[in-house]
Amino acid sequence: MVAPGFIDAHTHSDTAAIDAVDAVDGAEGRLDTAQVFASVVQGVTTEIAGNCGHSVFPGRYSGLAALGRVHSAIGRVNHLASLIGHGTVRAAVVGYSARAASASEITRMAAVVDEALAAGAVGFSTGLIYTPGSYADTAEVTALARVAARHGKPYVTHLRDEMAGVEGALEEAIAIARNSGAALHVSHHKTAGKFAWGRTEVTLARLAGLRDAGMDVTCDVYPYTAGSTGLGAMLPPWAHDGGPARLLARLREAGQRDLLRKAIAEGVPGWENTVGNGGWDRIVVAGAPRHAGYQGRTIADLAGAAGVDALDLVAELLLAEDGDVTIISHSMREDDVRRVLAAPFAMIGSDGVPKPGLPHPRWAGSFARVLGHYAREEGLFGLPEAVRKMTGAPAARFGLTDRGVLRDGAHADLVVFDAARISDRATFAEPLLPPTGVRLVVVGGAVVVRDGTVLRDRVATGAGPGRVLAC
Incomplete structure (x- = not known):
């Protein structure tokens, strides 16, 4: 099968390639190439980073352009797009104090968000379980989401609670979207913990009803019953x-x-x-x-x-x-995961965190697992729908024009896979095992993966075809 290159709707891979190059061989906690390339060997040609309220600008990098220059210098194997993170912005303006932001601080944060979105960030993200973002009230987040709305870009949120309080947290996100005018995208939607199991029946029905009423609402999901943070x-x-x-x-x-x-x-x-x-x-x-x-x-x-x-x-x-x-948190139930995966407004995001040790296998297995286990073996949806969830759907959500499609004049990001063989191999014990069945991956017109092997000479320093995308 020939498909558009897969687009990972949710990653934390902002600086993984940079960190791997910068680290000294043998250094404690150094990322290796298996972690850096785990995404592209599945066929992922674009990663959406800056999720859960954490982006690397403003902070480690002054902005998207500065991040792009560094990635271009080292030679990326695939493309990267980024959201602007609320927690990062709040840390830069307010600091890490557990207090409400003043009116002047909210104005300053709005200016930072505005500058980032104008420079090409693909949306505004929050991680409302993580500090310092969790110290913000609904009004603060709404004020900043209005900036995203002016740019026609989505409000992307890790809800304030995905467990016992998930329904209330979802209502907060809906109110923020309504009152700001921004489209709503719910990150890694789940109902986790024993007190929330089964509640996807309620949350998904709520989201479907909003969509039927004309609200622009989507979500992403990874195909596992464990999370990581x-x-x-x-x-x-x-x-x-x-x-x-x-x-x-x-x-x-x-x-x-x-x-x-x-x-x-x-x-x-x-x-x-x-x-x-x-x-x-x-x-x-x-x-x-x-x-x-x-x-x-x-x-x-x-x-x-x-x-x-x-x-x-x-x-x-x-x-x-x-x-x-x-850590890895085994907190979900399979029926909830299947329900979210099957929702027509859900797209695939690995929530990959490329870190040393034994990372969650979702970083190396999500896309092959959806295509092999859930589409082919379980019949949860057909192959065309599975591919749409990882190509056209995220491209539309994040404004990636001429990506996620196969047509003359579109960007030449492609994946060729064997639909009868594609399967994930990554496990919690061996989380970086590459999938089977991915024959060819093309990024920007250059073949970067052939039969599961990254062609290292195609991604040499300064010569990689991947770019940091401004949208």
Whole structure:
């Protein structure tokens, strides 16, 4: 089959290629080429980054153009487009304090968002479970989403709660879209945790009803029952007040640990509380460079083996790793995942987080898994619909003109795959195994993958066909 190059609607791969080039061989936590190329060997020719309220500009890079220059210099294997992240903007203007933004600060944030969207960012994203974005109220987010609406670009949100409070969080997102005038795109839609299982029947019906009434609403989804994020996100928002250094300082104090234990056990109003909705036995360490032996094991198992309380183990691990620990959370149910995948307004986004260790297999397996397992084997939808969800649908959502289609004059981003053989091989134990059945991947007219192998000479420094796209 010949298809348009796949477009990953949701990644966190903003600087993966840069980090792999910049790191010294053998350095602790260095990304290797298997992680950098895991996306393109599935046929992904464009990645949408800057999701969940976190973009690398303003901050590490001054803007999209600066990011593009660096990527062009190193030689990208595929294209990258980026949203502008609310959390990053808030950190730059307001800082990491747990407080409301002033009117003047909201005006300054709006100016930053406006500049980024004018320069080609493809939308405005929030991650309302992550600090400092979670410190914002609905009015602040609405004011910034109005800027996206003026540019005709979507409001893309990781909801404030995807667990017990998912319905209320979805209503907040709907209100933000309505009152701002922006199109709404719900990131990695799910109903996670034992108190929310089955609620996709309600949330999807709500989204479908809005679409029937004329509202521009879409979502993305990855084809797994586990999510992935930072270990610090398992702690309540107040623990992060003041930024990463203040979090680590709190973790050193026995009294603060007791308060954290209590918050997880009893909950905090407005907080998602992943562990309270599931348990430490569902949280697996994915990436901890200085504790490789912890990777692939649950927090509950590690704490039991060490004879310590789970919260104390988490605190010591975060302190030893300077706060940089990724986890996998087994929090969803298969029927909910299937329901979202089948929704006609859902597109495919891996939510890939290319980090060292044992990352979630979704980074290397999502697209092949949809085509092989869910379309061919399970018959959840036909092959044309599966391809639409990973090509034309995300291209339309993010304004990627002449991508996601096969026609004369369109961009020459293509994938050739064997529909009878394409399958994901990535597992939680071996998360970077490439798929089978991908024959050819073409980016910008250049063949970059042949029979599952990246042609390294085609992506040499400064010569790669991939670009940072401005839309």
